[in-house]
Amino acid sequence: MDLAAAQQVLKTTFGYDEFRPGQRAVIEQVLAGENTLAIMPTGGGKSLCYQIPALLFRGLTVVVSPLISLMKDQVDALNDNGIAATFINSALDQQEINQRLQELRAGDYTLLYVAPERLDSDYFLRALGQLPIELLAIDEAHCISQWGHDFRPSYLALSTAIEQLPTHPQVLALTATATEQVATDIRQLLNIAADNEVNTGFARDNLNLAVVKDQDTDRYILDYLKANQGEAGIIYASTRKEVMRLTALLQKRAIKAAPYHAGLDPDVRRQNQEDFLYDRVDVMVATNAFGMGIDKSNVRFVIHAQVPGTLEAYYQEAGRAGRDGLSSEAILIFRPADIQLQHYFIDESEMDDEHRHQAYKKLQAVTRYANTQGCLQQFILKYFGEDSEPCGRCSNCTDQREEKDITTATQQVLSCVVRLHSRFGKGVVAQVLTGANNQRIRDNHLSELSTYGLMAGQRQKTVSDLIDFLTAAGYLQSVGGQFPTLTVTASGVGVLKGETQVYRKTAQTVKQAAPENSAL
Ligand code: ADP
Numbered sequence: 001m002d003l004a005a006a007q008q009v010l011k012t013t014f015g016y017d018e019f020r021p022g023q024r025a026v027i028e029q030v031l032a033g034e035n036t037l038a039i040m041p042t043g044g045g046k047s048l049c050y051q052i053p054a055l056l057f058r059g060l061t062v063v064v065s066p067l068i069s070l071m072k073d074q075v076d077a078l079n080d081n082g083i084a085a086t087f088i089n090s091a092l093d094q095q096e097i098n099q100r101l102q103e104l105r106a107g108d109y110t111l112l113y114v115a116p117e118r119l120d121s122d123y124f125l126r127a128l129g130q131l132p133i134e135l136l137a138i139d140e141a142h143c144i145s146q147w148g149h150d151f152r153p154s155y156l157a158l159s160t161a162i163e164q165l166p167t168h169p170q171v172l173a174l175t176a177t178a179t180e181q182v183a184t185d186i187r188q189l190l191n192i193a194a195d196n197e198v199n200t201g202f203a204r205d206n207l208n209l210a211v212v213k214d215q216d217t218d219r220y221i222l223d224y225l226k227a228n229q230g231e232a233g234i235i236y237a238s239t240r241k242e243v244m245r246l247t248a249l250l251q252k253r254a255i256k257a258a259p260y261h262a263g264l265d266p267d268v269r270r271q272n273q274e275d276f277l278y279d280r281v282d283v284m285v286a287t288n289a290f291g292m293g294i295d296k297s298n299v300r301f302v303i304h305a306q307v308p309g310t311l312e313a314y315y316q317e318a319g320r321a322g323r324d325g326l327s328s329e330a331i332l333i334f335r336p337a338d339i340q341l342q343h344y345f346i347d348e349s350e351m352d353d354e355h356r357h358q359a360y361k362k363l364q365a366v367t368r369y370a371n372t373q374g375c376l377q378q379f380i381l382k383y384f385g386e387d388s389e390p391c392g393r394c395s396n397c398t399d400q401r402e403e404k405d406i407t408t409a410t411q412q413v414l415s416c417v418v419r420l421h422s423r424f425g426k427g428v429v430a431q432v433l434t435g436a437n438n439q440r441i442r443d444n445h446l447s448e449l450s451t452y453g454l455m456a457g458q459r460q461k462t463v464s465d466l467i468d469f470l471t472a473a474g475y476l477q478s479v480g481g482q483f484p485t486l487t488v489t490a491s492g493v494g495v496l497k498g499e500t501q502v503y504r505k506t507a508q509t510v511k512q513a514a515p516e517n518s519a520l
């Protein structure tokens, strides 16, 4: 089987002239019988990577996908295209399932979509074993990795399930988010050779990333929506309560908005999702329960009213903007209180210590992202292990504010951290520098330090922001999980020695203490 046949199907069945980047390589490899891992950004066109081989293979292609709510729509769309596809998930009763299995055994279908929970059932696994499965496509494959941000135990059952399938189908794993660690994990669990990873990179040239800080969230959102009236967008919040509050706020201003979270009645949820898909409402206000696999191509903006817990989750959610390739915006509204909220979620979660520690570290990366003055896209790509040039489009690349030399203030902060022997976190460092007088300071005799009060007269928040900036810029490092402490990095030492100057774009001047106070 060759690529010409695939090209033909692309044209005749799907009506496209050209493969998108990555599609060709993935399909070529799948047709050559290789287990493959495809890493392509959201909207990159992952579905065709298994749909086209499915149409060329004689046997059945099984697609494992967590998107139960969309399975029917996807299958309907394929059927409309003349492709024999069906699905099996919890929406069907046993009789319907048996009926479909029988048709599948008879070879009536090209594609079968299944929800991962099905794999928890031995009965279902045995039934799968009787089907002529040639290709197993695993969508959202990062869910198989415990290091991913969306681990699902059912996915883990996949790797054993595959081994038990008598037809030994080949595997195509697909994901839009995988750090190097997660990609390695997926490959190991699904027996994919390192050479068989096709990674088109994570860059999304039509996505303009922005971070918004120190602004009133409601005001910002209302202004934004006013300026972008009638455009489709998603606003993400971390809690159901906040989703309902924001929805009410928008509805009161006659903005066509609907809420989506797991606590809503399934019918309401489905209705709201459809209203959004079919442009009856402009703005979907949602928790992270909304969106995986949403194929709405004209989403013009994704605003995070609250920060999510990981950059993986952030980029995946943000990536739902602009699937049509047109210019779109992904805006993160950053407030330290929302980081605290995520911190609390981790505290309260039932993760084991190792995963909890990882989760805290991932959250720290979100804070660094929000505080970097470097290119935001570059930051995210780097996080996923990809080197790139500044994008020229993000809110940092286009930041016109003037850079100020903040070397002296930086030295003050860093020397305070050194004096505290890296035993304390951001809060205490800011308190010592601003000369706060509280129990903790007294108990630890911190007012006796030479750096105490070095930045007296400044607000603690200002100093705290400066510390965040210095951490994002790599002069400080936040170490540890639940109660991280600050240490000075090697490049920070360079600043202390006077070898490096530090610049910051800032609206307000960072006031420097009088030189005679200096402990340097
Ligand atoms: P992903 O699963 O990677 O997020 P999809 O498979 O849903 O992306 O594809 C996103 C959109 O791009 C869909 O509307 C799809 O029809 C379209 N698409 C996919 N491949 C091509 C192509 N080669 N040319 C044009 N459009 C494409």
Ligand code: ZN
Pocket (backbone or CB within 6 Å): 374, 375, 376, 377, 378, 390, 391, 392, 393, 394, 395, 396, 397
């Ligand atoms: Zn940029």
